[in-house]
Amino acid sequence: MFSTKAQLQKRTPENGTDRENYLSLLVDEYLNSVSFDAKCQVLANLANFAYDPINYCFLRDVGALDIFLYVLKNESDSKLLNFACAGICNLCLDPVNTEYILHYGILNFLPKFLKCENVDLVASTLTIVFQILNILNKPELFNLEVVQQIEELKRSESQIIANLATIFLEDISSKT
Structure with missing residues (x-):
């Protein structure tokens, strides 16, 4: 379901973590985790957040888009590749993200x-x-x-x- 800023604020508890901070925490967890299963789970969660256009900017700003691109370029595990590709698939609906992934050279390794x-x-x-x-x-x-x-x-x-x-x-x- 697509969200609006008002819907996000309504669903965020008063002392809760806002969406951008939450996504930033997921990125940190991915970067600092040594567990393969944890990396897969976090990458899958980030790819799911990429489904909603309200998250496009957040995901780009916190580095999730860079993680997806890094995984596609450097990893060989099909599970990680699948989650990263799904995230890019969702994010490239945004022209800013499309230009970003093209600048990264995605067409060379797709x-x-x-x-x-x-x-x-x-x-x-x-x-x-x-x-x-x-x-x-x-x-x-x-x-x-x-x-x-x-x-x-x-x-x-x-x-x-x-x-x-x-x-x-x-x-x-x-x-x-």
Whole structure:
């Protein structure tokens, strides 16, 4: 459910932690945790907060977006990658976040996720490239390798993957 500032204030107890501070505490917990399970849980929670547009700025300001990007660039565990990709997928609906993730170079390391076995990770990756294309309307951002990989995904056994690939290809061809 999408929130407003008034709804957040209403749900926050008088002596409670406001949303930005709470998200900051989650980021600190992720950065300081040595437990893999705790890192997964925190990353999943941050990705869930990324669902609501009211949190976009907060997540960017407290460094959660940087954590998602770091995980995508440097981690190999599919669980962590899946949560980080889901967080980016939610956050890239915001044009400011889209520009930020592009500046970080996300398009350089997303193609490897299009080849993985994890259907959720592939679906989130396809959604990210689709959203980047629609927000910025710049098909030239996507090189031939990425378009060819997505062309192959049209034949995926997963209907979700095949549908997302088809929609992306139709959209990119209409913009060129």
